[in-house]
Each structure stands twice: as structure tokens, then as C-alpha cells.
Amino acid sequence: xxxxxxxxxxxxxxxxxxxxxxxxxxxxxxxxxxxxxxxxxxxxxxxxxxxxxxxxxxxxxxxxxxxxxxxxxxxxxxxxxxxxxxxxxxxxxxxxxxxxxxxxxxxxxxxxxxxxxxxxxxxxxxxxxxxxxxxxxxxxxxxxxxxxxxxxxxxxxxxxxxxxxxxxxxxxxxxxxxxxxxxxxxxxxxxxxxxxxxxxxxxxxxxxxxxxxxxxxxxxxxxxxxxxxxxxxxxxxxxxxxxxxxxxxxx
Amino acid sequence: xxxxxxxxxxxxxxxxxxxxxxxxxxxxxxxxxxxxxxxxxxxxxxxxxxxxxxxxxxxxxxxxxxxxxxxxxxxxxxxxxxxxxxxxxxxxxxxxxxxxxxxxxxxxxxxxxxxxxxxxxxxxxxxxxxxxxxxxxxxxxxxxxxxxxxxxxxxxxxxxxxxxxxxxxxxxxxxxxxxxxxxxxxxxxxxxxxxxxxxxxxxxxxxxxxxxxxxxxxxxxxxxxxxxxxxxxxxxxxxxxx
Numbered sequence: 254x255x256x257x258x259x260x261x262x263x264x265x266x267x268x269x270x271x272x273x274x275x276x277x278x279x280x281x282x283x284x285x286x287x288x289x290x291x292x293x294x295x296x297x298x299x300x301x302x303x304x305x306x307x308x309x310x311x312x313x314x315x316x317x318x319x320x321x322x323x324x325x326x327x328x329x330x331x332x333x334x335x336x337x338x339x340x341x342x343x344x345x346x347x348x349x350x351x352x353x354x355x356x357x358x359x360x361x362x363x364x365x366x367x368x369x370x371x372x373x374x375x376x377x378x379x380x381x382x383x384x385x386x387x388x389x390x391x392x393x394x395x396x397x398x399x400x401x402x403x404x405x406x407x408x409x410x411x412x413x414x415x416x417x418x419x420x421x422x423x424x425x426x427x428x429x430x431x432x433x434x435x436x437x438x439x440x441x442x443x444x445x446x447x448x449x450x451x452x453x454x455x456x457x458x459x460x461x462x463x464x465x466x467x468x469x470x471x472x473x474x475x476x477x478x479x480x481x482x483x484x485x486x487x488x489x490x491x492x493x494x495x496x497x498x499x500x501x502x503x504x
Numbered sequence: 505x506x507x508x509x510x511x512x513x514x515x516x517x518x519x520x521x522x523x524x525x526x527x528x529x530x531x532x533x534x535x536x537x538x539x540x541x542x543x544x545x546x547x548x549x550x551x552x553x554x555x556x557x558x559x560x561x562x563x564x565x566x567x568x569x570x571x572x573x574x575x576x577x578x579x580x581x582x583x584x585x586x587x588x589x590x591x592x593x594x595x596x597x598x599x600x601x602x603x604x605x606x607x608x609x610x611x612x613x614x615x616x617x618x619x620x621x622x623x624x625x626x627x628x629x630x631x632x633x634x635x636x637x638x639x640x641x642x643x644x645x646x647x648x649x650x651x652x653x654x655x656x657x658x659x660x661x662x663x664x665x666x667x668x669x670x671x672x673x674x675x676x677x678x679x680x681x682x683x684x685x686x687x688x689x690x691x692x693x694x695x696x697x698x699x700x701x702x703x704x705x706x707x708x709x710x711x712x713x714x715x716x717x718x719x720x721x722x723x724x725x726x727x728x729x730x731x732x733x734x735x736x737x738x739x740x741x742x743x744x745x746x
Binding site: 255256260262263267270333337339346348498504 | 557563580586607610611612614
């Protein structure tokens, strides 16, 4: 287990050494969303259901900041390790594949939690966001982080260039997050956009987190958690498969 | 009761075919006794780095068996017995010199690597660079750090893949001194090199490989006698031409 502990330390150290990029920048940009969208639009869109608009968008923005950080961190750390070939130091060490998978996942999770907690503190101070269902909230965040941390590792392992990791981040994850109901309730969308939103996996994660904060969401929290778990488990298994077989990591 | 020590390294029918079809090693057998200083010589593409990567679990072998001190090479025990300094500099860009050694020690199961890291920093003359990150080191300092990292967890078998490639004369002498001292303390060394004089100077036994096959194996004197020549360079030319 010593190897796993040190790999976790290394991944956490990487996040802390680059904290202005890894934590501060995403917190600032998410806060700008809360200020610009929440406070400026709240004059026009006062409530979504029974919730003030600036409070309504906070869970989605926290989700967005966290999952993007978990993905980006893990995609870049494993890609960099492959690119500079210092991953060999880990692959040759007496560590089991599940330990390597877990160790490389930790950085993204730590970074996402640092962002999430910072945003939560700021949101409580600025817009007095509640936490109505802490158990569901913790479960939703745990599943979401497993999903996106694992996807980051998978993409970082398959990527041939830096462009590949940023392509998935900017062309797939970011748009799915934006249309996943971060800024609106999908119930206000006309057909077929409302129905199509239900095919977006991020929609379920945003709603599970929103339920944890506000106690209400567009769909059942258990359906949201079920869909997120149904994606997180195979994503983790996929990353595990790559570390176990050495595919794309070992020639 | 007499019990023979298992060889430091034993390859049985090792075969590696890469995904693009290249056959890098074919049915390769090799035994390196415990405590030996063993050299591996061959041109680029002969299969030297493939062999080393197979031992260190850095590639997926196609067929065959690799044993380290009698244990399968992918067992946790065997992994902890091997130290590798790769040919290319592959240091973690986020870590300082001290951290590079400490984290490596940690990956290899050392719970308190601090004092060992300090010891190696001093032995390799890196005291002034202790808190400097790898990308800011000179080429020679990186090479020293690479070797120090390979030795960090006190491995029983140290594999050095062209450790003196591209380094100046002074550093080469320094590295030779470190490696000799290591061997005198009982560590088994497997060295690959392009420099024939280096192999002759350091190695007790030399294997010549070409195209993924073992061509010859003996001491430098034995090889000269076998090929009927007076210089190791002539041995190399004859062996590679045959």
C-alpha cells in the first residue's frame, strides 16, 4: 500500500504546486458565472420553481466546475506522464494495477473537491445556497467524480497529442454540461429539446446534485443517481482494464 | 545442504512482436548469475531496450518467461528487486531532485525514504540542486539523478540502458566509478552500451545480440579468442557481419 500512498501524494502535490491554474482559475470563472448570470439575469428570471434564480444555478455551476476539473486534471496528468515517459517509474514499481488506477485518479478528485468546497463557501456567503439533502449530494458528487476522473484517465491514455484531450474537453464535455440544465430547468424547453435533454448524461448528474442542494430537481433523484452510476462503473472499469492489460501504456 | 542461488535474471524463450509486426526478440534465452557485471552489446534495433523493457514490465511480452532471482518478473517481489536507469531522460517535471528520489522510493515500498534520498544526493554530488526541479538541471545532472533514482530502493539487480550515452568524459568516469562501487557491494549489473571500451572496462561477461537473437556470449578475452581477433571492436564487426 506504500506505493499507492506515494502515488496519491504525488498527484495531490501536482495539484497543489499548480494551485493557481488548477483551483483558483476554475473558482474565479465559476464565480463570474454566478455573478454575471445569476445577479444580472435574476432581475428578469426571478424564480425557477420556488427557488431564486441565482440560487438555482449554483448546484449546476459547482457540478460543472468539479467534473471539468476532474476530467482535465486526470487527462493531463496521465498524458504528461506518458509523453515524458516518467509513467515507467510507476509501471515498473511493485504496485498492483488497481493501485495505479486509484493513485492516478486521486489528483482529479482532490482538485475537484477543492474547487467544489471553495465554490460552496462562496455561494453560501453570496447567495445563501442551502444543502437540503446532504446524503444524496455526497453520493451524486462521488459518482460524478468517479465518472469524470476515470474518463479523464481513459482519454489521457488514448490521446496521441494534447489536442486530443482538449478536443474531448471542449467539444464534448463542455457543451454537454452547458445543455445539461446548469442554467435552466429543462421543463421550460420546447419539444423536442426537453426530450433530447434526457439523453444527455450530464443532465442527470446536474439534477442529482441540484436535488442534494435544493431538495428538488427535474427528474427523480434515484433515476439521476442510477444513470450516473451506470456510467461511472463502466468508466472506472475501462480505466482499470487499461492499467491491468497495459494497453496504450506498454508497447 | 548446498543450495544454488537462482540467477539474477533468467529469460526463457522470450519473444516480443510489436503491434506493427516487428519481431524484436525471438525465442531468446539468457541467464545472468547473481552478482555478475553483464554487458549487452548490439546495434540499434538489436533488441537490447526491448529486453530491458520486458524485464521491467514496461512492455507486453508475446511469449516466454522472465524470472528475476527465481521469481516471475511481474511479481511484486521481483519488481522491488530491479532498478532501472533508462536510456532517455524520463524524470518527473513536477518534482525536485529530492522529491524525485523520495517519490521513487515511495513507489517502491520505502515508507521513510528521506535519509536514503539525502545519502544519494550527496553520493551523486547533487547537494546544490536538492530543491531544483528536473527540467532546470543540466544534462549531466539529469543523468546523475537518473542513476541515483535507479539505486534509490537498494535493488539487487540494476539495469543501465546506455547510461553514458552523450555524456562528457569526466561524467563518464564518475558514472563508471559509481557503477563499479555498486558492483563491488554485490549488486548484479546489466549494462547496455554502444561503447565497446566501456563494456570491456566494466563487464565480466558480454553478450552480443543482433536482430533479436543472441550471437555470442563470453568474457572480452573469450570473445576475442573465439573470433580470432585482438580487439573487441573486431569481434563486434565480425559478429554483426556473420
